[in-house]
Amino acid sequence: MQMTQALEQGFCDYLGWLRTRRSVRRFTPQPVSEALLRTVLETATWAPSAHNRQPWRFAAAHSAAARANLAHAMAEDFRRDLLADGLPVDEVEAQTARSISRITNAPAAVLLCLDVEQEDRYPDPRRQQAERLMGVQGVALAGAYLLLAAHAAGLAGVWMCAPLFAPQSAQRTLNLPHAWVPQALVLLGYPAAAPAARPRRPIDEVTLIL
Numbered sequence: 442m443q444m445t446q447a448l449e450q451g452f453c454d455y456l457g458w459l460r461t462r463r464s465v466r467r468f469t470p471q472p473v474s475e476a477l478l479r480t481v482l483e484t485a486t487w488a489p490s491a492h493n494r495q496p497w498r499f500a501a502a503h504s505a506a507a508r509a510n511l512a513h514a515m516a517e518d519f520r521r522d523l524l525a526d527g528l529p530v531d532e533v534e535a536q537t538a539r540s541i542s543r544i545t546n547a548p549a550a551v552l553l554c555l556d557v558e559q560e561d562r563y564p565d566p567r568r569q570q571a572e573r574l575m576g577v578q579g580v581a582l583a584g585a586y587l588l589l590a591a592h593a594a595g596l597a598g599v600w601m602c603a604p605l606f607a608p609q610s611a612q613r614t615l616n617l618p619h620a621w622v623p624q625a626l627v628l629l630g631y632p633a634a635a636p637a638a639r640p641r642r643p644i645d646e647v648t649l650i651l
């Protein structure tokens with residue numbers, strides 16, 4: 442049976458539900474309880490990881506102060522990069538202000554980190570690099586689980602890549618252990634609106650069946 446037929450006939454509710462997750466960037470002011478946040482994070486830890494090493498670490502910026510500190514610290518790096526790119530100052534200020542307000546207006550934010558102390562050590566850079574990549578892949582899977590767990594809990598979120606461009610500022614501001622290398626920030630909250638689905642490339646364009 443074709444998947445589309447199966448979906449239409451209601452045989453694949455879960456597969457259909459997976460397709461309803463959206464990246465949500467605007468939230469209602471309703472807070473996310475710490476208990477719910479913990480449940481979502483705990484669910485994220487059921488993601489697979491290489492050797493079951495579970496290299497993800499979560500720095501949950503649950504307080505408004507933590508989110509504001511993080512947003513402003515990362516914005517400094519963002520501003521520096523945009524100015525170095527030669528953007529006009531007012532454009533730089535508009536973009537950094539937008540970045541700050543997105544983070545400070547989210548009811549919760551989780552900084553996804555990779556604990557590099559979980560890595561196996563190799564004598565050669567080729568395998569060490571593969572090991573690093575394996576860890577990053579594990580953290581990304583935990584992030585995907587986190588977004589889906591949030592969706593299942595009636596929350597919504599969006600993955601932001603900003604910490605990749607400001608890892609040291611994010612780490613320093615939240616006073617994280619040195620081995621926690623920031624990978625991404627997931628904003629979470631109750632959706633202010635249901636965004637339309639963004640298009641997907643046709644499966645035949647992205648698949649080779651060999």
Ligand SMILES: Cc1cc2nc3c(=O)[nH]c(=O)nc-3n(C[C@H](O)[C@H](O)[C@H](O)COP(=O)(O)O)c2cc1C
Binds near residue numbers: 464599639
């Ligand atoms: C690795 C990664 C980085 C992303 N970075 C950002 C980001 O910095 N800002 C943002 O608004 N959305 C970001 N997104 C969200 C994507 O824009 C979004 O997933 C995509 O447009 C598809 O929309 P959907 O998630 O609603 O299906 C990122 C997603 C991923 C997986």
